[in-house]
Amino acid sequence: MRRVITALTAVTLTAGCTSAPPSGTDKDLTDDWAPLPAPAAYRPVPGxxxxxxxxxxxxxxxxxxxxxxxxxxxxxxxxxxxxxxxxxxxxxxxxxxxxxxxxxxxxxxxxxxxxxxxxxxxxxxxxxxxxxxxxxxxxxxxxxxxxxxxxxxxxxxxxxxxxTRPSPLRLGCFDPTVDGQAVTEMRPTPCTGEHRAEFAGLWRAPDVSYEQLQAGTERSAAACRSVIARFAAVPDDSDMQYRSGWISYNPTRTEWLAGERRVRCFVYFAERTLTRSLRNAGPAVLPVD
Incomplete structure (x- = not known):
């Protein structure tokens, strides 16, 4: 056993007594390695x-x-x-x-x-x-x-x-189901087909609480009537309440909390059925009833 140890020691000593390293090199095998980059934090990409x-x-x-x-x-x-x-x-x-x-x-x-x-x-x-x-x-x-x-x-x-092109996702005409003051369904339909509602545009609500927005029926009525008047090219006056009804869709609570203030407005008829768009229709198509 002692001879084995001696022999290993001799080999070790012999290995340490090598000739000088080739020109342009040194005895350190790791000092010229580039350090590993720090791990990058996860970041998503578009698309x-x-x-x-x-x-x-x-x-x-x-x-x-x-x-x-x-x-x-x-x-x-x-x-x-x-x-x-x-x-x-x-x-x-x-x-x-x-x-x-x-x-x-x-x-x-x-x-x-x-x-x-x-x-x-x-x-x-x-x-x-x-x-x-x-x-x-x-x-x-x-x-x-x-x-x-x-x-x-x-x-x-x-x-x-x-x-940028005609899209089925664009808001157009609808056949709504209304229960009292609540709209329970809005079924999209071609404006050339029978319908009782049509998207008219947006209004920007004030910076109030979401509860105040939901309860502000008078505010929504006045704002949507103005949107409808511009959409249908009729006078924006007190007679608007006699020309048509209205439906509004508020932002979700999450959207409102995030700062979204645009409200969607729709012209609506409880009994009258249309087969055309009311865009720029004028007073003849949207008379005071």
Whole structure:
């Protein structure tokens, strides 16, 4: 055993007594290696579609899908918020600023005002784990939606440029079902077919609480009547209340908290049925009854 140890020691000593290293090299095998880069925080990219709509996302949490396959939402813009210890809470200035950026970017992406179509815009933030790992971004997603803003439905192609061309998502004419003062259904129908309601435009609500908006029937009535008057090319005066009724769809509570103030207005008849659009129809088509 002692001889083995001696022999190994001799080999070790012999290996340490090598000749000088070749010119241009040294004896350190690692000092010239470039250091490994620091791991980059997860950051999404535009042009990616998703199987589901989420409020937060992080590495491994998302369910991406090809935009040619059935998907629910589509990322069209990624922004960078100011530095903060955590993602902005709903209703804060940071959250509202992100929503404004997403809403403006959506108009460029879609080619028109998304509030005039069956489309909704959502802000997706990093998960707290991703944020603590250095993620500093917000994701802007667009989805098809019903008038209440909740019924996201799947589609098989991108929404890019959707409002630059005739689109079934544009708000047009409808056959509503009304129960008392509540609209329970708005079925889209061609304006050349029988209908009793038509999208007339938007009005911008004041910065009040959501409860005040929901309860402000008189405010909505006056605002929507003015929208309808401009749409139908009739005088915007006290006689508007005798020309037609109105239906309004407010932003969702989430949208309102994010700063959305545009309200959708529809001309409505309880009994009269139309087979044409009322755009620029004039007083002859929309008389004072």
């Amino acid at each position: 990616v579609c998703h199987e589901a709509l989420t409020q937060t996302a992080g590495p491994g949490d998302d369910r991406p899908a090809s935009c040619d396959e059935v998907h629910v939402s589509e990322t069209f813009h990624v922004g960078t918020p100011p530095g903060a210890a955590e993602p902005p809470a709903p209703g804060t200035a940071g959250a509202k600023a992100a929503y404004r950026e997403c809403s403006a970017a959506a108009e460029d992406f879609l080619g028109g005002d998304w509030r005039t179509a069956g489309i909704a815009v959502h802000v997706v933030w990093p998960t707290r784990k991703a944020w603590s790992g250095g993620a500093r971004w917000f994701r802007c997603d667009v989805t098809q939606a019903d008038l209440d803003g909740y019924g996201q439905s799947g589609r098989k192609d991108s929404l890019s440029g959707e409002l």
